[in-house]
Amino acid sequence: MESPMPRPVLATHGGSFHLDDVFAYAVLRLALGLEEAGRDHSLIRTRDATLIASADLAWDVGAIYDPAAGRFDHHQRGAPQREDGTPFSAAGLIWREHGEAAIRAILPQATELAPAIAAAIDHEVIRRIDEIDNGFGERGGPLDLSEAVADCNPAWDSPAIGDRAAEDAAFRNASGLAEAFLRRRAEAVRARLEADAVVLAAHALSADPRILELDRKMPWEAPAFAHGLPVLYAVYPVPNGNWMIDSMPSEPGSFAQRLPLPEAWAGLRDADLAAVSGVADAVFTHARRFVAAAGSRQGAMDMARKAIALGS
Numbered sequence: 001m002e003s004p005m006p007r008p009v010l011a012t013h014g015g016s017f018h019l020d021d022v023f024a025y026a027v028l029r030l031a032l033g034l035e036e037a038g039r040d041h042s043l044i045r046t047r048d049a050t051l052i053a054s055a056d057l058a059w060d061v062g063a064i065y066d067p068a069a070g071r072f073d074h075h076q077r078g079a080p081q082r083e084d085g086t087p088f089s090a091a092g093l094i095w096r097e098h099g100e101a102a103i104r105a106i107l108p109q110a111t112e113l114a115p116a117i118a119a120a121i122d123h124e125v126i127r128r129i130d131e132i133d134n135g136f137g138e139r140g141g142p143l144d145l146s147e148a149v150a151d152c153n154p155a156w157d158s159p160a161i162g163d164r165a166a167e168d169a170a171f172r173n174a175s176g177l178a179e180a181f182l183r184r185r186a187e188a189v190r191a192r193l194e195a196d197a198v199v200l201a202a203h204a205l206s207a208d209p210r211i212l213e214l215d216r217k218m219p220w221e222a223p224a225f226a227h228g229l230p231v232l233y234a235v236y237p238v239p240n241g242n243w244m245i246d247s248m249p250s251e252p253g254s255f256a257q258r259l260p261l262p263e264a265w266a267g268l269r270d271a272d273l274a275a276v277s278g279v280a281d282a283v284f285t286h287a288r289r290f291v292a293a294a295g296s297r298q299g300a301m302d303m304a305r306k307a308i309a310l311g312s
Contacts, residue, residue, distance in 0.1 A: 007041050008032070011055035011062075012090075014045040014164070016153050017171050019146040019178070020089035020133040021060040024072070025171075026179040027094050028057065031101035037172060045168055060090035067097050074134075082130070089133035095126045106186045113193055120189045121182075145181055149174045192219055199223040203231070211235060211304045217244070225252050232259045233304040235297070242283055242293040243300035245307070259311045260289040261303075279303050 010028065012021045025043075029035070037043035044051055052062045057070035064071040065079055072093040073079070081087050088096070095102075099118040104111055130136075132146050152174035160166035195218045202214050209229070212220060214236040224231045234246045247257035264276050267287035274282045279302045281295035294300040 008034070008056040009042045009044060009054065010034075010037075011044040011046065011052050011058040013047055013061040014167070015047075017045075017149070017174060018133060019149045020091040020129055022149050022152075022171065022174045023091040023129060023145075023178045023182075024059045024094040025175045026182060027091070027098055027102045028059075029175070030105040030179065030182075031098035033105065037168075043168065043172070045164070045171060059094055065093065067093075072097070082127070086127065086130055086136065087134045089130040091133070092122075092126050092130040095122055099126070102182070103186055106183050107190055110190050113190055116193055117186055117189045120193075121185060124189075125185060145178065148177060152177065192222065195219045196223040196226070199229075200227060203229055208305070208308075210308060211301065213301070220246075221249060222252070224248060232308060235300045235304055237297070238293075242295060243297050245292045245294070245300050245304050247290045255288075255290070257290055259307065261285050261292055261307050262310045263289065265289070265292065265307075277303060277306060279306070 010025070012025065029041075032041075034041045044055060046052065047061060049062075052058050055070075057072075058064075059072035060074070062071055062073045063076040064073055065076070072090055074088050074090055074093060079087065080093065082092075095118075099122060100114045103114040103118045103121075107114070107117070110117070129146070152170050154160035154167060154170055160170065198218065199212065199214070199220050200223065203209065203212055203224075206213060210232040212224065212229070212231045212234040214220060214234060217236050217238060220231075220234050223229070224234075231248045233248065235243060236246075237243050245261070247260060250256040250258050262277075262285075265273060265282075265285035266289050267285065268276060269284040270282070273285060274280050277285075279294060279299050281299040282303060283293040283295055285292040292300075292303055294303055
């Protein structure tokens with residue numbers, strides 16, 4: 001009978017936890033194929049140097065950075081920095097070593113995109129964690145995961161303070177929150193990268209480079225900006241049977257459009273819009289002139305072409 005494989009021992013600091021140590025643990029569990037502390041690995045939260053030294057892998061504690069030895073601390077003198085001088089947090093160091101493996105575990109069907117997804121998450125998320133943990137960035141804004149994780153710590157007057165089992169359970173719960181966030185972000189980045197390729201292919205087939213015809217609703221504006229496409233309108237079907245005409249913003253995040261839909265169409269619907277636009281199955285035009293709809297592909301394409309002609 002074969003002896004069971006020894007469970008790896010993972011170590012980080014005890015006491016209050018922060019986003020970087022919590023996020024790093026989530027990444028490690030994904031990258032190493034670990035599920036539950038106590039079942040397929042041991043988690044030690046301590047500052048005992050002897051226990052830390054005996055661990056297979058330690059992060060955010062121990063004053064050593066040596067990936068080959070499984071050591072990922074960033075508090076010591078000479079700790080690694082990014083190329084621009086931004087200090088790494090434990091999450092950044094773990095991500096640099098194990099981020100792609102974590103992405104492959106989350107998205108096994110998108111292995112070829114793992115490097116690009118990992119790089120995007122590093123730029124958009126991990127760098128921000130590094131900045132916050134090292135006192136460079138302000139909390140708040142779109143990535144307020146740091147506050148959500150901090151809220152998982154026992155309150156100052158909780159009976160759980162000093163109760164190692166309760167504190168460790170809170171840490172594991174916080175890591176579950178970080179993992180859920182990472183899974184959602186990885187899927188969102190994958191979809192964004194896939195959409196980029198689809199938009200470029202669709203635009204290459206367009207009869208008029210100013211009209212982007214898609215076979216479904218998808219994120220198309222960011223790829224159009226990123227690749228400098230001269231798109232004025234995107235046309236695509238929606239589940240209710242209509243075809244939408246979306247106006248291209250003048251710049252990323254803007255509510256203004258490169259070419260708003262005709263003012264004479266604004267706020268009109270059905271027969272009134274059909275009479276003014278000359279498109280028999282026109283359905284509506286938003287009063288702000290950034291979106292319209294028709295009952296068919298041909299109707300939507302006709303509206304887009306007429307809008308361009310009227311705006312020329």
